[in-house]
Amino acid sequence: MSTAGLTLRQVRFTNKAFWRNPASAFFTFAFPLMFLVIFTALLGGGNLPIQGVQLAQSTYYVGAMATFGVISACFTNIAMSVCFNRDGGILKRTRGTPLPGWSYLTGRVIHAMIVGAILVVLTLTFGRVFYQGTFPTGLPLLELIVTFLVGSLSFAALGLAVTAVVPNADAAPPIVNAIVLPLLFVSGIFIPIGDNAPQWIKTVGAIFPVKHFADAMRAGYLGNVVAHTPLGDIHPFAFDWTDILVIVAWGVVGLILAARYFSWEPRK
Amino acid sequence: MSERVIEIRGLRKTYGDVEAVKGIDLHVDRGEVFALLGPNGAGKTSTAEILEGFRPKTAGDVSVLGHDPARREVALKQRIGIVLQSTGIDPFLTVRETVELYSGYFPHPRNVDEVIDLVGLAEKRAARVNKLSGGQQRRLDVAIALAGDPELLFLDEPTTGFDPNARRNAWQIVKNLVGLGKTVFLTTHFMDEAQYLANRVAVISHGEIVAEGPPDTLAGRDTMRARIRFRVAGDGATPPDLGQVRLDDGSFEIRAEDPTERVHELTGWALNSGIELEVLEVSRPSLEDVYLDITGGEEGSE
Numbered sequence: 001m002s003t004a005g006l007t008l009r010q011v012r013f014t015n016k017a018f019w020r021n022p023a024s025a026f027f028t029f030a031f032p033l034m035f036l037v038i039f040t041a042l043l044g045g046g047n048l049p050i051q052g053v054q055l056a057q058s059t060y061y062v063g064a065m066a067t068f069g070v071i072s073a074c075f076t077n078i079a080m081s082v083c084f085n086r087d088g089g090i091l092k093r094t095r096g097t098p099l100p101g102w103s104y105l106t107g108r109v110i111h112a113m114i115v116g117a118i119l120v121v122l123t124l125t126f127g128r129v130f131y132q133g134t135f136p137t138g139l140p141l142l143e144l145i146v147t148f149l150v151g152s153l154s155f156a157a158l159g160l161a162v163t164a165v166v167p168n169a170d171a172a173p174p175i176v177n178a179i180v181l182p183l184l185f186v187s188g189i190f191i192p193i194g195d196n197a198p199q200w201i202k203t204v205g206a207i208f209p210v211k212h213f214a215d216a217m218r219a220g221y222l223g224n225v226v227a228h229t230p231l232g233d234i235h236p237f238a239f240d241w242t243d244i245l246v247i248v249a250w251g252v253v254g255l256i257l258a259a260r261y262f263s264w265e266p267r268k
Numbered sequence: 269m270s271e272r273v274i275e276i277r278g279l280r281k282t283y284g285d286v287e288a289v290k291g292i293d294l295h296v297d298r299g300e301v302f303a304l305l306g307p308n309g310a311g312k313t314s315t316a317e318i319l320e321g322f323r324p325k326t327a328g329d330v331s332v333l334g335h336d337p338a339r340r341e342v343a344l345k346q347r348i349g350i351v352l353q354s355t356g357i358d359p360f361l362t363v364r365e366t367v368e369l370y371s372g373y374f375p376h377p378r379n380v381d382e383v384i385d386l387v388g389l390a391e392k393r394a395a396r397v398n399k400l401s402g403g404q405q406r407r408l409d410v411a412i413a414l415a416g417d418p419e420l421l422f423l424d425e426p427t428t429g430f431d432p433n434a435r436r437n438a439w440q441i442v443k444n445l446v447g448l449g450k451t452v453f454l455t456t457h458f459m460d461e462a463q464y465l466a467n468r469v470a471v472i473s474h475g476e477i478v479a480e481g482p483p484d485t486l487a488g489r490d491t492m493r494a495r496i497r498f499r500v501a502g503d504g505a506t507p508p509d510l511g512q513v514r515l516d517d518g519s520f521e522i523r524a525e526d527p528t529e530r531v532h533e534l535t536g537w538a539l540n541s542g543i544e545l546e547v548l549e550v551s552r553p554s555l556e557d558v559y560l561d562i563t564g565g566e567e568g569s570e
Contacts, residue, residue, distance in 0.1 A: 006373070013361065013369050020360035020396070089356020093412070096320060096350040098342045099373040265322070 003103050010107025028077045032069035032119055036061055036126060048194040051236035053227040057192060062127030063218040064189045069119030071210065074112045074152045078159035079176045087169035091264045109156040116152050140223025143239040147216040150244055154209060154251025161254040164261035187211035209250035212243035270297040273420055273451045274319060279328035281314045288314045290475035301452040303466035311475040312455040313353060316424045319453065320350050333420060346375055349413030353424045355405050359398035363389050366397060367411050374416025387411045387441055403434035410441055421445060423454045427461060439464055459559050471559060486558055494527040495551050498534065501544035507537050519547060
């Protein structure tokens with residue numbers, strides 16, 4: 001079988017195991033939708049001043065939870081499942097077969113991207129049906145797709161890099177959550193960060209890729225929104241390539257660290 | 269000359285200051301079951317993992333099916349099957365899916381169901397791995413290693429932690445493999461396992477090979493003095509001097525290079541005197557005796 005065929009086969013088996021694992025299926029797949037409903041019910045009644053316009057908080061959350069879904073699937077899920085498989089000896093066993101190591105890992109990444117894509121579509125559909133959201137079309141849709149591809153790949157690379165600092169499988173959930181949860185908060189995923197948020201939070205958020213990913217996803221999602229101002233019509237959620245560059249930079253760092261420090265065997 | 273499947277010359281492996289393997293020479297021929305026998309920490313797994321391509325050697329020459337395993341070439345990995353010391357199987361796939369997954373990595377895999385039958389998991393075909401007992405998971409390990417129909421199979425302590433029944437089953441599986449013409453490289457710290465399965469045994473101790481040969485003749489076992497043990501019914505009756513020693517439990521032991529003659533004398537005396545011999549045993553030193561002798565009876569330590 002060709003290596004491409006082997007990789008796709010790996011996606012298929014990864015997918016089977018994923019859905020049968022209650023922890024991975026629930027935390028990765030149900031969390032973003034559950035949070036969308038909870039956050040919108042609790043906090044989604046009003047408007048949020050952002051980029052100088054008033055945005056319905058429910059609409060804000062649709063974009064934020066789509067972002068959260070991709071990060072859960074590609075960063076959290078990959079980091080944890082690879083740690084579990086490493087400590088369980090599955091990586092070492094696979095390494096003893098003719099399957100190329102990169103083929104195994106690529107299979108996992110492609111699977112995570114598919115789960116992430118399904119989550120984005122589901123979240124946007126949910127927003128369309130329940131929260132007066134719209135589907136992006138035209139250029140913003142293209143921008144959304146580009147953002148998704150760049151973001152999911154970069155977070156997957158970072159997820160693989162993180163496994164290098166996780167000493168054993170038991171430590172995987174606390175370490176991965178300790179990294180991702182604060183970033184989700186300072187990047188406005190759970191609690192909206194509008195124009196009135198403290199500056200230091202914005203500054204910290206701007207260093208890391210989560211905020212840039214969220215902004216670019218929102219730009220893709222809401223790129224068609226037009227604000228009418230005395231100075232003329234503007235697109236408040238315009239796509240900014242700077243966001244993409246920051247995400248790519250983090251992704252490259254993740255890839256380099258993963259290539260250097262990734263281990264196929266349990267850490268002693 | 270038979271075909272060399274594994275050839276090791278002057279293999280050394282150090283971890284920091286610790287020298288785990290101290291320059292060993294070994295070879296395994298096609299169709300052999302070769303056992304590397306030794307206590308824990310003797311260098312068995314280091315040697316096996318160098319042959320399997322998981323660890324780099326420090327020095328020496330290693331050839332597995334004509335390849336240097338350190339290069340991790342696909343062409344070599346397609347021809348070997350590995351059963352590692354610890355199992356590592358996705359808990360959420362079924363037995364059949366697992367074997368199917370791994371067989372897909374090889375150019376000429378065995379039939380999936382045939383492999384499952386071979387390790388005796390036919391009834392568990394549709395069961396998920398996390399529903400299997402430890403022994404069943406170990407059998408699945410062997411099934412995975414066989415999935416690609418390898419010429420050479422590595423079994424690293426395949427029955428550690430097994431109950432006697434599970435061990436017998438596992439041995440039967442290995443015997444079946446030999447029937448398939450596989451070459452097997454086995455590491456174990458069980459003497460009986462090496463004796464039952466292997467054509468040839470090398471005993472490793474502190475990183476050095478201290479004895480090598482077929483289990484029946486290992487370290488001159490066949491020419492060592494036999495042990496005759498007997499017990500005399502009733503009390504008072506003592507046999508004539510045959511060189512016996514009285515043991516703590518009241519029985520007698522004779523160490524003899526010519527056991528046939530001694531037994532003849534002993535039974536002749538018993539018949540003539542009308543004395544019943546309650547116990548009469550003649551034995552060669554067990555592989556265990558030899559092993560404990562040559563490894564200095566060292567306790568296993570990781």
